[in-house]
Amino acid sequence: MSYKILLDERELPEAWYNLQADLPRLPKPPLHPVTGEVVKPEDLAPIFPPALIEQEMTRERWIPIPEEVREVYRLWRPTPLFRARRLEKYLDTPAHIYYKHEGISPAGSHKLNTAVPQAYFNRQAGIRRLATETGAGQWGSALAMACRFFGLECTVYMVKVSYEQKPYRRILMQLFGAEVLPSPSPRTRSGKEVLEKDPSSPGSLGIAISEAVEDAATHEDTNYALGSVLNHVLLHQTVIGLESKRQMEKIGEKPDVVIGCVGGGSNFSGLAFPWVADCLTKGEKIRFLAVEPAACPTLTRGVRAYDYGDVAGLTPLLYMYTLGRGFIPPAIHAGGLRYHGDAPLLCQLVADGVVEARAYGQRQVFDAAALFAQTEGILPAPESAHAVKAAIDEALAAREAGEKKVILFNLSGHGHFDLAAYAAYLEGQLEDYTLPEEKLKESLSSLPQVERA
Numbered sequence: 001m002s003y004k005i006l007l008d009e010r011e012l013p014e015a016w017y018n019l020q021a022d023l024p025r026l027p028k029p030p031l032h033p034v035t036g037e038v039v040k041p042e043d044l045a046p047i048f049p050p051a052l053i054e055q056e057m058t059r060e061r062w063i064p065i066p067e068e069v070r071e072v073y074r075l076w077r078p079t080p081l082f083r084a085r086r087l088e089k090y091l092d093t094p095a096h097i098y099y100k101h102e103g104i105s106p107a108g109s110h111k112l113n114t115a116v117p118q119a120y121f122n123r124q125a126g127i128r129r130l131a132t133e134t135g136a137g138q139w140g141s142a143l144a145m146a147c148r149f150f151g152l153e154c155t156v157y158m159v160k161v162s163y164e165q166k167p168y169r170r171i172l173m174q175l176f177g178a179e180v181l182p183s184p185s186p187r188t189r190s191g192k193e194v195l196e197k198d199p200s201s202p203g204s205l206g207i208a209i210s211e212a213v214e215d216a217a218t219h220e221d222t223n224y225a226l227g228s229v230l231n232h233v234l235l236h237q238t239v240i241g242l243e244s245k246r247q248m249e250k251i252g253e254k255p256d257v258v259i260g261c262v263g264g265g266s267n268f269s270g271l272a273f274p275w276v277a278d279c280l281t282k283g284e285k286i287r288f289l290a291v292e293p294a295a296c297p298t299l300t301r302g303v304r305a306y307d308y309g310d311v312a313g314l315t316p317l318l319y320m321y322t323l324g325r326g327f328i329p330p331a332i333h334a335g336g337l338r339y340h341g342d343a344p345l346l347c348q349l350v351a352d353g354v355v356e357a358r359a360y361g362q363r364q365v366f367d368a369a370a371l372f373a374q375t376e377g378i379l380p381a382p383e384s385a386h387a388v389k390a391a392i393d394e395a396l397a398a399r400e401a402g403e404k405k406v407i408l409f410n411l412s413g414h415g416h417f418d419l420a421a422y423a424a425y426l427e428g429q430l431e432d433y434t435l436p437e438e439k440l441k442e443s444l445s446s447l448p449q450v451e452r453a
């Protein structure tokens with residue numbers, strides 16, 4: 001009886017999979033924040049290198065992974081696929097539960113899958129420094145490591161409340177050699193504007209993005225890097241799903257349902273898109289389940305519209321489900337799931353009914369995380385625990401129905417830097433928060449007026 005399915009490291013994918021090649025309907029294109037025209041490649045050139053702009057827009061199905069990137073991937077890839085036999089037994093379910101363990105990467109999450117190629121393609125374009133934002137620090141620590149590997153400097157605008165309350169990932173970034181600034185910072189005009197209005201602003205991901213984009217746009221040798229949402233980020237993450245397909249093939253199983261948590265949509269899409277391809281092109285029937293927090297319910301309660309990716313309105317307008325760019329989510333512990341928008345490609349699949357969305361409160365999510373740790377021995381990141389909760393619910397439903405169902409979910413990261421959140425859970429201090437309707441209305445009133453053709 002085996003728990004763990006490994007691939008030979010020579011079986012690491014040679015190309016990323018681009019869903020844009022197979023989608024019957026593409027989402028509406030990004031718009032320029034000032035002119036409102038459809039974004040052209042040259043509009044993105046001040047902040048992204050040519051290779052990534054090309055990957056953002058191409059409909060080519062397979063994008064070769066450069067050997068230098070594969071070499072770094074080999075530090076932790078292919079990641080193991082586990083069968084959660086002890087959890088299955090505990091739940092007394094006929095379902096088979098599989099999970100892809102992305103928490104074994106050096107930075108502790110899937111984020112390194114895109115940080116490495118982003119640093120590589122920027123280095124190749126002669127860029128000297130990358131600027132980025134980070135919430136709880138998962139993306140910042142991944143990019144800091146990737147920059148160090150490819151000889152780039154790294155400036156991270158870290159949401160101030162996390163900078164102060166979650167020092168460990170900040171220390172990790174600093175160890176990798178990154179400069180970490182609490183955001184809002186006086187370093188940028190966007191940061192100064194927020195500080196003038198509210199000197200004690202706790203910051204938000206939207207504010208930090210404004211700062212990082214402004215930094216990149218105003219420095220010739222500096223580019224911007226984003227850890228989720230954009231097409232090229234989702235593309236890089238498809239190594240997860242491509243490996244999972246080979247692994248399941250190896251043991252002769254196929255998933256009936258594929259599950260992932262959603263912050264901006266990258267880990268979910270990375271696992272799901274290669275399987276979605278089979279549904280679009282080969283008529284396979286698989287359910288896809290995207291899981292988000294009830295406190296930041298972008299897919300389940302947001303509206304689909306053009307919105308900015310940041311607070312200041314410096315980024316292109318993306319056509320996505322959004323809660324409004326001014327949305328400041330409550331301080332739930334799944335810091336990586338607090339973004340106001342979601343990846344346009346994922347939103348298209350939700351709108352088309354290919355992907356279902358579901359939201360959970362944080363207490364039930366932490367209950368699921370604790371059960372998972374007690375049965376499987378692995379402490380999930382609070383973000384990943386949303387996927388764990390959904391997998392458990394699917395397995396219980398299979399027990400009710402007496403059906404043998406194959407469940408595959410993404411364990412996007414480990415929770416070793418989140419022990420303060422687990423302490424709060426053990427002390428009974430976690431609160432459930434459901435976004436009130438009035439607050440949602442208020443933040444949606446900030447939506448830019450774009451003709452919605």
Ligand SMILES: *Cc1c(COP(=O)(O)O)cnc(C)c1O
Binds near residue numbers: 110265
């Ligand atoms: C950042 C993060 C997420 C959410 O981001 P996505 O782009 O939606 O994947 C989920 N899990 C972990 C562990 C993260 O670090």
